[in-house]
Structure formats: C-alpha cells, structure tokens
Amino acid sequence: MSVTNKVNNSLNWLIGGAQGSGVDSAANIFSRACAEGGLQVYGKREYYSNIKGEHSYFTVRVSEKEIRSHVDEISMLVSFDAETLLRHTVSVVKGGGIVYDSELIDVKIGEVPTLDDAFRDRLVALLEKEGRPLTVQGILEYASDRGVSLFNVPYFQLLEEFSAKSEDHSLSKLSRMVNVMSLSCSMALLGFQFETLGSAIKFIFRSKPKIADLNVMAANYAYEYARTHHNASTLAYNLTAKNPLPDVILVQGNQSSALGKLTAGCRFQTYYPITPASDDSEFLEANEIVPQVEGTDGSILVLQTEDEIAAITMAIGGALTGARSATATSGPGFSLMTEALGWAGMNEVPVVVSLYQRAGPATGLPTRHEQGDLLFATKAGHGEFPRIVYSSGDIEESYYDTIKVFNFAEKFQMPVIHLLDKAIANSITTCKMFDQQRISIDRGLLVDNISDSSPHLGDANHYRRFRLIRNNNDNKDNDARYSISPRVLLGTENGIFWNTGDEHTEEGHITEDPEIRTAMMDKRMDKLMIALDQIGDEDKATLYGIDGPNALTVISWGSTKGAILDAMDRLIDEGKNIRFVQLRLLNPFPFERMRDLIGGHKQLVDIEMNYSSQLGLLISENIGISMDHLIVKYNGRPISSSEVYNVLMRIMSGEAPRRIVLEHGA
C-alpha cells in the first residue's frame, strides 16, 4: 500500500551490527549527512563491554526542530547481520522500513551465538505465540504483517559486482564497506540526496582520502541499486536535505567537556583508562597543543597514571602549583579517589573530577548508563569536608558547565565533582556553536606577590595559607563566619606554607587543639555557604515549562533532561500544564532556590536513572519535601522521551502508583 503523505524530515533511524563492523562510522556518516543537509540530529550509541563481535547499535533521531532525546519507536532499521534484525525488528513502527541482507533470511535464532539466553527465550516465545518460524524470516514476516516495508539487499552480490567494476579484487577488504552500503541503501529509500551523503562520507574519512573515495563509490553503487530495485512508496518516511544551518555544530558528548577544559584553561589532566571516561582524556591528549588568542601556543599535559588514586593525587599536586587540574573517571575509579578527595577538601585545593557515571555497583554494566552516583558523589569520603557537585543535562550544557566547575573549584578552593554520564558521553547532537562570549574565567583569590608586611604573614613570618578571617556576623545562622583565605602557589617567594591531611594551624602545621579544630572546620564548611551565596539561581536549578492549575512538576537532574523536555513539549502541545525543574547544583544543596521552585506545588514527579530515587532522597533530606511519584529506571538503558511521555500521561490520568520502574531498552 503506497503512502501518499509521507512524514518529511522527522524519523528515528537505527543501524546495528557486530562490534568492530563499522556501526559507529555509518551512524556518524548518517548524522553528519543529515546535519550537512540542514537537519537536526540526536544520536545515541549502545554497545557491550567487548572489543569485537557483540551486538552494538546506534540510533539517530532526525528533525527540522530541535531534538534532545531518543525515542523507542524505530522508523528505519538498517542492518547487515542477523542479530540486528532479531533484536530490533519488533521496535519498527507501521510505515517504517527495514534494510537487510537477503542471504540472512534463513538464519535460525539458535545460530546467533551472541544473543543472550534471556533475550533468545523472549524472542522464541514471541514468535511461537505469533506462529512464526524461529528464523530471521519469521521476525521479518511478523513485521511485514504489521505494515513495515522490507527492503532486501544482496550485499555479497553487490560487492562482487562492485569489485569487478572498480577493478579491486580484494573482496575481504571491500566487504568492510558493507556498513556504508547499507546506510546508503537507506538513504536512497528515504529519498535523501546522494551528493550530501557523499560529502559526509568524505568528511568522516577525511584523514584517509583513498578510503573515502572508495567508500563514496561503493555507497553510490548501493544507492543506485536500492533506488532502481526497490519501490519506496510504502515507506512513510522521507528525508530531504536543505541548506545547512549557520553556526550549528555536530558534536559528541565525549568531546564537549574536553573542549570546555581547553577553554577553561585546564593545563593538567590525569586519568586511568575506564569506560566511558577515557575518551575525554584521549581527546585532550590528541589536542595537547592549545593555540592562544595572543602569543605563543599553550599546552595541556595529559598523563595516564597507574591507577585512579595516582590520577587524583597527581592532579592535586599539579593544582598546588597553580595549573588548573582535572581527572576524568567513572564510578569504580571514583571509589578509589575518595580518600584523596578528602585531602583536597582538607587542604582547600581546587581540583576537578569529571565523573562519567555508568551502571554500578562494582563493575556493574560497564558500558551502560545509570545515574547511580549522585548520593555517593555528595557524600564520598570519610569525615566532613566541603565539595561542589555539579551536573550537566546535555552535551551543549556540559561545555559551558566545564568552565563553571573550574571557576567554582578555584573561587571556593575545594574539589568539584562534575557529574556526567554514559548517556551524554556516547551521544551525538547538533547544537549551537559554543559561544566564547558566554564564558568567563575566574581564578578566585590568588596571591602572587607577598611583601614583608603582608597581613597574610603570621608566626615566624610564615604565610598563613589557612588564615582565619572572621566576619562580623555571628548572629546570622546562614552567613559564613569566615572568609576564604587567599591561595598562594608552590614556588612563590615569601609564601612558604605547609599542607597536611591532619588538622592544621593557619600556617598548615599539624594541630590537635580543640579550638583551632572547631575554627578550621567552620572555615572550611562555611565556604559552602559562600558558594550558595555566589552561585546564580539559574546555575543552581533551571525551570522549564508552563505553570497553571493542576500543573504537574517534574524534577530531575543530569542527562534525563532531553527526554523530559521533548516529552514535555508534546504534552504542552496537547494542552497540558507541566513544569520541569532541572537541579544542577547538587552540593551544597540550593535549599532556598529549590523551596522557591517546588515548595507549595502539588504533583511532584521525580524522574531519574537509579533504583532508590536518589534525588528525591536528597531533596527530602535537605528541605523536607517528599515526592508524589518516583519514576526510576536501572536497566542500563537511558530513559527515552517515549517513556517519559507515557508515564506522565499515566500519572495525569490519576491511575499511577507512587513508584514506577521503566524498563524499555535493547
């Protein structure tokens, strides 16, 4: 049945395949082609903890409007192996299409060794219920009967023909291009211009011009095949390139915070390899020479350490010399860093930890997503010391936030944990060009010249690094009693001071005196009040949406932002009143700001990617407001905007339990 009114430029495209078979490259080409074609994209990568062979896939949503999240429903499924078909066919919607290898239709479910037993059992049960054969053919028939268009492509035959035509007889080499050929077939069926696709292929392979040219030729061959052998009139989707948008970039989440570090003036980053944090460090190392606006090039020293304990302690050592210093890790590494985090808190050292969360505990799901480290990040370490915990909601935000977290670290002289996660790190999106006018660098109180009469000198003319500077406001509970003592850097003349993990005097020598202990604890912890006073409301928490009678208030943090905003837009279009409070500053808790935003509001819905509704607990602990609904997900797959939409509809219907566990995801 042919479709008369196709959906133009709004679809969800998925490509899958064995790890190492070029799924990422194909998805990056697709994303780039759409972006060069003036469309907006949001892509998300899923993969196993494995080098080669296990199933990986990449979904890319395309639209003419801004999009910030993935959805569960697939419009176009692109494959060149059997497993992708077995895993994702059920998610293809009516009117959608599937590109597949004609030689695979007889593959039996039992013949795909990388299917997890649990998934295989569920698939067999489905096909048996539907009375289908337990093969690729069975699952494809099931889709076809639901109105999905099937487009077979004889990849091997195309490769043989292409090999003869291009006079390149290395079929094994050419077969590596099957990813680009399958992508190209989908583009032909969607009616996307080949010229833009070719340009994207050349861009992705720009460092290897010969391979780029060969891929463009192969893509063109497959494109022509699909165009001439298939009738796409039954496909409900269409993609049309337009003029590219000015000042838009296509950026990956493992680049954005690293780019922010370069802008922020981070000059030392240490790391121990861990998924999904390593990309941040590797990007910095690949770009270690940093051009300067004025004068000669600068540089960032990136150092791979023997473990995460060395990573954070080296970064602290670097910070003491004045280099803006950071380390990037994930949960297991952060667990190892906690003792040193306390040392940095105790000695008021500015150091930034980029914590790319993944699903825990222990090794957990090492390549999958979770927001399970919120409470850990706010409390990690023995004893009590100040730290800032700041979370970014999306790729664009993570660039600007990275500059802010370095400022926080130096202004308030404490460690900062910048919460990112796998969902951000392994996503790709179009967004506005990062605006250099929007950023500002503030290094806080730094003393570089100390005269003999400096008020900061104390006993024996030693610099009082931890000078107790009292304010005259003893009667006010919420005001800091002590100011921040100016920092001096190792190597400064007349600035000699000591640091110790022991409680210490103003000069930094060990003391166990009870009065000094109290004063020093007050001095350190008071900085949290100073931080709350100086950090702006928008940086603490951001409010979106529409208020009104019976408005529902969604509260969340981190990478759920996109799914919530996209779902909220749909609901607002349908006339619903919804507000969304995105909490960004997680420690110190912005209690006044949060009281203003959610106090007095009914229908508070907490949405987050963990088991125990950690943000809900944090809010309740700090301002005594409890959530009406707890929406959680902990299966390792990010929350989609489809899930958020559905669950909010359910709550608004008045028939939802207090706690709902979301479970979608492949």
Add this chain to the structure above:
Amino acid sequence: MALKLSDYKTEVHNDWCPGCGDFGILNAIQMALAEMGIQKHRAVIFSGIGCSGKTPHFINTYGIHTLHGRVLPFSQGAKLCNPGLEVIAVGGDGDGLGIGAGHFVSAGRRNVDMLYIIFNNGVYGLTKGQASPTLKLGLKTKSLPLPNSNNSVNPLALAAVSGFTFIARGYSYDVRHLKDLIIQGVSHKGLAYLDVLQPCPTYNDINTREWYQGSDNPDPETGKQIPRTYKLEGAGYDGIVHSENEADNKMSNAILKSYEWGKKIPIGIFYQNEMVPTYEDRIAAKIPDYVKNPPSKQRVFLAGGRSSSDISNLLDVLRVAI
C-alpha cells in the same frame, strides 16, 4: 644573602622519639639544602604518612604532608606542572613499599627529575611497631606477637628493575655521608631513590644502632666492634653508567650488591644512569616549549575573564555548514 643551615629549620616542636634515626635524615636534608643554596621557596618537601611524614613540618621550605602511600603521585604531579621546583619526596618503608608499592614501580617507569628518600626501619612505628615490607622473614621485633611471616622486599633491587636512574643507600647515623648522597640525588638528572637505614629505637630491637655499629660483631683479634656498614666508593665499586653499553652490567651488579646483608652492609651509590631521558625530556619531545612554559606558568585568561585559549580550529571541524 647566603643561606645558613638554620634558615632551613622551623620552630615546630619535633615529637619523634629520643634517639630516633629520623633526626639524622632531617639534619642531612637541611644540610644538603643549605650546602646547595637552594632558595627556600623553590624547594618542596612532600611526605607520606607515619613518623617520617612529619618531616616537612620541620623544614623551612614548602612542605606537603600527603596521604599514606601517595607521596610519589602527589609530588610527581607538582614537579611536572612546575619543573622549576626542587622536589624531594620522603616517606617510610611501609608507606612506599607496602601501600604505595604500585606508585614506586610506576614512578620508576617515568623517571621524573626528583629525589625520593625512604626512611627504612623495618617497622610501622606510628601504629606501634607492626612488621613493615622490609622486615626480614622470621624476625620478631619486640611488639610483634609472632615472628614475621612475610618475606622482605629489597627496595634497591625493586628501584633498579622499576627504572629509577639513581639508586643509593645511606645510614642515618652517618649524617655527612648521607648529606652527600642527598646532594648527589638532588643533582641527578632523573628519578633518584635513596634508601636510608634508620634504626627505630622504640620498636625495632633487632636492627638497632648498636647492631649497625657491630656490637655483636667483634674483631676476633682486637675485640673491637666492626661496623656493618661500609662505603661502596671506598671499596672500589663504581655503579655509574658511563656509556650506554654498560648499563645492563651495572644494573646487574647493583642488584647483586643490594643483596649483600648481614655482617657487611654496603652504603653509597649502587647505580646511576643519566642517559635515560627524564619524563620532562619525554614531554618536551611532544610539547616543545614545555620547560619554558609548563602548566603552572601558563596564563589562561585575558582581560575581562575571556579565555586565552583559542579552540576555533577544533570547533570549525564540527561545523555542519562547510
């Protein structure tokens, strides 16, 4: 104004036990700093945790008393961000060879230009005398309930195979010799390891000052005590690598020599090789003006808080409009 020994001392009360071997090491460090005329603000003493961890508080230079076992990464981070600093790391044998052993090995692989001194007394003093990684198997020092059931690690041999490029041993009661070793270690281009035999008068009742001085080792003819320690330089031993082709032999000799223990215990330089590029050299090979413009010296912002970094080349690649 010339710097005097007293300039390197602080007013902080020293609470080490009377007769502690640490005093000799502290004096030797201060004497070395004074003799080398190192400006006080250019030197940073890093320490780990334990009795030796308090050392920086008694020295009038920058002093960073870090965490148990972590003195090497803290100090390497500082030195690499500001290579103009003179960095000396100190710690105990438990700190450096037990909890911090992984950092010891990895530091050797890097060869950062600094000196690491281990105060080696065979016990964990501040926690009241448990066996440390250098206590020999089967020994029962006075606060151990039973003899030590672990074999001991040989720090000099471990330093050699890990890649330290200066390996020496001193004795805390031979302060002048120790001071000379510290000066040589600081002057060495690369990572220097200095093992200091340091009797703990409170908890190690076996390897005591008297034991080192040969109280149980009389000359059969004269009856005079024969000290256990002897100086390598006076015994015709040369551990210095003069050309690359002798590096392997010299290292083998050093390892063999490091196992000499008992009636005769060598002190002095076991091995030195300045032909191995320092970590700073390796960075400078990638970042040409690293030494002149290291991480700590770079200005990162301009007037009005604007970033001084220009990442437009990286951003332009991401633009969708070509």
